[in-house]
Amino acid sequence: MAIKQLNKTKKVVKAEKKVIPPPASESSEQESDQSELENDAEEEEETETATEKEETKNENVTFKDLGLMQPLVDACEQLKFKAPTEIQKESIPWSLQGRDIIGLAQTGSGKTAAFALPILQALWNNPSPMFACVMAPTRELAVQISETFESLGSTIGVRCVVIVGGMDMMAQSIALSKKPHIIVCTPGRLQDHLENTKGFSLRSLKYLVLDEADRLLDMDFGPIIDQILKVIPKERNTFLFSATMTTKVAKLQRASLNNPVKVEVATKYSTVSTLLQYYLFFPLKQKDSYLVYLLNELAGNSTIVFSRTCNDCQRITLLLRNLGFPAIPLHGQLSQEKRLGALNKFKSGNRNILIATDVASRGLDIPSVDIVLNYDLPNNSKDYIHRVGRTARAGRSGKSITFVTQYDVEVYQRIEQALDKKLDEFPVDKDAVMLLQERVDEAQRFAITELKEQHATRGKGGRGKRQFNSDDKDRDDDSVQAGAYHSKSGAARGNRQGKKMRK
Numbered sequence: 001m002a003i004k005q006l007n008k009t010k011k012v013v014k015a016e017k018k019v020i021p022p023p024a025s026e027s028s029e030q031e032s033d034q035s036e037l038e039n040d041a042e043e044e045e046e047t048e049t050a051t052e053k054e055e056t057k058n059e060n061v062t063f064k065d066l067g068l069m070q071p072l073v074d075a076c077e078q079l080k081f082k083a084p085t086e087i088q089k090e091s092i093p094w095s096l097q098g099r100d101i102i103g104l105a106q107t108g109s110g111k112t113a114a115f116a117l118p119i120l121q122a123l124w125n126n127p128s129p130m131f132a133c134v135m136a137p138t139r140e141l142a143v144q145i146s147e148t149f150e151s152l153g154s155t156i157g158v159r160c161v162v163i164v165g166g167m168d169m170m171a172q173s174i175a176l177s178k179k180p181h182i183i184v185c186t187p188g189r190l191q192d193h194l195e196n197t198k199g200f201s202l203r204s205l206k207y208l209v210l211d212e213a214d215r216l217l218d219m220d221f222g223p224i225i226d227q228i229l230k231v232i233p234k235e236r237n238t239f240l241f242s243a244t245m246t247t248k249v250a251k252l253q254r255a256s257l258n259n260p261v262k263v264e265v266a267t268k269y270s271t272v273s274t275l276l277q278y279y280l281f282f283p284l285k286q287k288d289s290y291l292v293y294l295l296n297e298l299a300g301n302s303t304i305v306f307s308r309t310c311n312d313c314q315r316i317t318l319l320l321r322n323l324g325f326p327a328i329p330l331h332g333q334l335s336q337e338k339r340l341g342a343l344n345k346f347k348s349g350n351r352n353i354l355i356a357t358d359v360a361s362r363g364l365d366i367p368s369v370d371i372v373l374n375y376d377l378p379n380n381s382k383d384y385i386h387r388v389g390r391t392a393r394a395g396r397s398g399k400s401i402t403f404v405t406q407y408d409v410e411v412y413q414r415i416e417q418a419l420d421k422k423l424d425e426f427p428v429d430k431d432a433v434m435l436l437q438e439r440v441d442e443a444q445r446f447a448i449t450e451l452k453e454q455h456a457t458r459g460k461g462g463r464g465k466r467q468f469n470s471d472d473k474d475r476d477d478d479s480v481q482a483g484a485y486h487s488k489s490g491a492a493r494g495n496r497q498g499k500k501m502r503k
């Protein structure tokens with residue numbers, strides 16, 4: 001194979017190279033996981049230096065040229081995919097040749113179809129139940145991947161099932177007994193079925209995909225993946241895809257790849273050129289005022305606000321609703337039904353402000369997202385890349401604004417370092433922000449009282465002991481969207497309905 005030297009800029013590249021050296025010890029693996037969280041820069045040093053690349057020769061490649069059969073070419077056309085994206089161009093021919101793939105490409109660059117299309121073609125050529133298993137780190141992402149398989153495979157009658165936590169085990173067991181072709185799952189629930197569902201096994205599996213592979217191979221999921229890998233055939237194809245692929249040998253070792261082709265369509269922490277990234281620096285005590293100011297300024301845009309914890313997510317939602325913003329929360333302490341409901345409302349435009357934890361940071365494809373606000377800084381550069389990647393997808397434009405307080409400077413500088421660029425400060429009218437402070441403080445006090453009430457309800461062990469279910473339901477109705485929010489905790493709040501912040 002013709003090979004050229006790695007080009008550090010955003011070039012389409014191709015590589016063929018055995019990347020799996022001998023196993024590392026468990027302890028060194030844990031250390032490396034830890035250091036990855038603590039310092040992204042360290043990982044950079046471990047990037048393989050010998051990776052060999054080749055530039056794309058033909059810019060006008062079609063889906064047909066990649067070797068895809070006509071029904072799949074037709075499906076792409078139906079989805080209005082005019083031409084393959086770079087990662088599709090570079091990986092699909094290898095996948096069709098039966099190679100294992102490590103695929104790295106920017107957020108929103110079409111990685112899902114890059115792994116789904118060759119699997120669907122292989123399924124067509126050799127149909128069998130339990131043909132492929134796709135794992136994803138979040139339930140919402142699993143649902144979305146399944147939808148992609150179904151739309152791309154509609155012309156060949158593919159049958160998919162989604163196996164994720166928070167949903168009824170029995171209904172899933174029944175769905176599995178119907179022998180679907182493709183299982184899209186989160187690892188924990190799949191393991192649960194492998195252990196407890198009679199008659200279910202993955203012994204005939206031909207393809208395993210780890211989407212957001214670096215996340216799936218980390219400390220949280222890794223041990224479960226290890227267990228699953230023990231009970232699936234070694235003779236299979238394995239695809240790893242992510243926008244921030246790990247280069248840690250011990251992690252890649254975990255996936256038991258067989259002489260994989262590494263396809264990189266981006267440098268490690270690159271973001272798309274259509275994404276405009278900004279930061280805002282201010283004292284911590286003004287954080288909520290800045291948030292409210294920005295949401296006012298950016299009213300009409302579809303916005304995701306990322307917070308660090310479920311509690312913060314819930315508090316910010318209540319605060320914004322008290323001020324008349326159509327905000328909806330998405331975090332791991334909501335019931336699964338609520339999570340999917342929130343996502344659907346946001347996707348459909350029914351609510352245009354989603355307040356989310358990192359449960360929404362990876363993989364979710366919501367074309368209409370205009371703005372990502374990092375209310376709290378992400379833990380590391382990888383999470384930053386995935387969060388801001390919820391906008392500016394598939395060639396569209398988008399903006400991200402990251403809040404930086406006096407306590408965040410070090411982490412923020414590490415992110416800038418990883419991005420290898422200095423971001424611009426987002427222009428604001430500071431006097432206008434100051435004018436908001438009093439009303440925001442007041443709304444904040446109400447939000448905190450309300451949050452305490454929610455916690456008290458949960459503590460009593462009623463429905464959804466661990467979840468923000470019932471109270472949240474009260475909030476999440478159309479009257480809230482209209483800003484006509486009525487307080488349970490005092491008439492005073494009702495009087496504030498008129499004080500809407502939105503222009």
Ligand SMILES: Nc1ncnc2c1ncn2[C@@H]1O[C@H](COP(=O)(O)OP(=O)(O)OP(=O)(O)O)[C@@H](O)[C@H]1O
Nearest residue numbers: 081083084085107108109110111112243363365394
């Ligand atoms: N060839 C194509 N032409 C046009 N649009 C495409 C093409 N392939 C995929 N898309 C669309 O691009 C969007 C992003 O794709 P996808 O969700 O697979 O991105 P991704 O690379 O997996 O992103 P992330 O890293 O955030 O998970 C989707 O809406 C998808 O339908």
